[in-house]
Amino acid sequence: MLDLAILGLLEERDLHGYEIRRQLRDGLGLLANVSFGSLYPALARLERAGAVMATEPVDRGAPTRSPVPPTGSLSGERAVLRARRLAGNRGRRSKKVYRITDAGRRMFADLLAGTGSADDARSFGLKLAFARHLAPSARLALLERRRVQLRQSLDDVRAAAHDDALDVYARSVVEHTAEGVEQDIRWLDRLIEGERANGAGPEDRPREGAGTR
Amino acid sequence: MLDLAILGLLEERDLHGYEIRRQLRDGLGLLANVSFGSLYPALARLERAGAVMATEPVDRGAPTRSPVPPTGSLSGERAVLRARRLAGNRGRRSKKVYRITDAGRRMFADLLAGTGSADDARSFGLKLAFARHLAPSARLALLERRRVQLRQSLDDVRAAAHDDALDVYARSVVEHTAEGVEQDIRWLDRLIEGERANGAGPEDRPREGAGTR
DNA sequence: CTTCGTTATATCGATTCGATATACTAGGGA
DNA sequence: TCCCTAGTATATCGAATCGATATAACGAAG
Structure with missing residues (x-):
């Protein structure tokens, strides 16, 4: 992930x-x-x-120093580093x-x-955020896979909402979860529609659309 | 959690x-x-x-058997268990x-x-699901703590949305995240209003003020 | 000169997940 | 009868992630 x-x-x-x-x-x-x-x-x-x-x-004057070996005393290690600094090592902390x-x-x-491990919201969001690196067909497949998962989730959470052993608070949590999933599905539907409209063109042209920065 | x-x-x-x-x-x-x-x-x-x-x-006829000792041979262990079953041990797997x-x-x-580690959606949802075990004042405090966190999250995610280096896909992810947070806040507001309406009654007098002092 | 905030790398213990193993029962065919 | 599958039940393993913490360097503020 x-x-x-x-x-x-x-x-x-x-x-x-x-x-x-x-x-x-x-x-x-x-x-x-x-x-x-x-x-x-x-x-x-x-x-x-x-x-x-x-x-x-490249902006280092001196090669990376080896880590300070443990001396058993904190002040000892500090002393080593102080000596290095005073000795003219003006380089930044090595990046x-x-x-x-x-x-x-x-x-x-x-x-x-x-398709592996794309089942949580975070993985999907991350994949979609990098979706410009995917061919249009693969992008569409990603969206549709996610939609199937969300449909399943919606069924599950609606089944949970039918449990009449829930008190007001638990029920509110479940219902709000369901609303979130529904909103996710509507979002996906908009994205899928957009992909289909765009992908109606002849070929997969990976034309980059990202900013350079 | x-x-x-x-x-x-x-x-x-x-x-x-x-x-x-x-x-x-x-x-x-x-x-x-x-x-x-x-x-x-x-x-x-x-x-x-x-x-x-x-x-x-209590529904066990015989006391829990000790685990089958490893004999080095799978069939050997199976044989032990089979012998037990045939010997009249009709009990279920010990729960x-x-x-x-x-x-x-x-x-x-x-x-x-x-207040510790209540910062993710899952922990909060779980706490709210068990909120009937809280005094009304503590319940209200839980909701308001969460609301403060979500306000902060909304600011963060809106700041992210202003990043103009994002391509369409990344931007869509960020905007959808923002919508989700907004929906969460509206939900919380409804819950808080409900709590205040309910808590106006004479029921629960928490004595030590859970709010302003 | 000392303290504070920011940049920067790294490790630790704890928690959680997904996969897997083991054990047992019940039912449905061949 | 015998086997296969599905469901119930407990448990462990390795890997991923988090939050806390340590270390280090440096510039700006006071």
Whole structure:
């Protein structure tokens, strides 16, 4: 899930972890508010899998220092770092800038088109946010798969609403959930209609429509 | 999160794990469909914490058998079980029926009233579903806390929508998210109004003011 | 000069999920 | 009779994610 988001951003340009988080939060809002506790392990995972590679930023004067070895005393470690700083190491904290690889691009395409684990609202929202990378037919398929899932969800939640053992509060929760699903379905229907209108053209032309930024 | 749901159901009556899952799924729908991979660890956790206790169901003819020891051969283990069955052990698979303790009831009250980790939609929905166990003032406080959070979310997601680097698909996702939050707020407003109308009655006098002081 | 806010990477424990294994019963055909 | 499936029931495993926390550097404010 996170992998998709990371690779999607790296398709555009090279980024470091902090920047990835910011773009996800500022760009997609709540939907993609990801914590560092999942982001950094995810980046390490993707690097291990060969989907991304870490590149040293060029603006460093000195090569990356090895981590400070534990001395058993906090002040000891601080002393080491202070010595380094005073010794003329004026470089910034090393940023690890990540670049997507060919394998990563393949992985992104698979994640985006694949039917696996697209069943929660967040995964779907993320996929749709990157839907410009899909061929029109695959985009339509994504929307229709999601619609089928939501129809099923609506049936389930309506069945739950018929349970007469619910008190006012539980019932309100269930009914509000149903309304949310209905709104989702109407949204999907508008998107599907739009896709069909657009896709009426002759061929799949992946003409890019995103801003350059 | 799961702890709250489990304790809430056990407040009503004793239940075993499978039944807890069914009631959560059938009663609250999507909001509370929980997997066994979280349910059973949660029950073990609560038992360790002394919040619930496992009681043997009375309808067993024989005491619970110890687990079949590994013989190194599958057919060997099957043979043991077959022998048991043929020997007259007609009992069902042992169900572990859980009962809430006094400590569990206290824990439930704390989880329900506590402001901690109430920030996601699922936790809030769950709390509201059990809101009949709250004093009217605490119920109102829960709703108003949630409303503040949603207002903040709405600001965030609207800020995201102003990002002009978004293509049509990403923008649609963000706008739909905003609509969902708006709908949530309207729902909350209806609930809050209902609470105020109800709470005007002489019923519940909470003594210590849950609001302004 | 010290404190504060921001940028930046990283790890930890806890929770949750999905998949899987095991055990038992009941019913429906072949 | 014998097997196959479906339902009930408990349990564990690995992986993903979160929230909290630690560490580090730096510029601006005071």
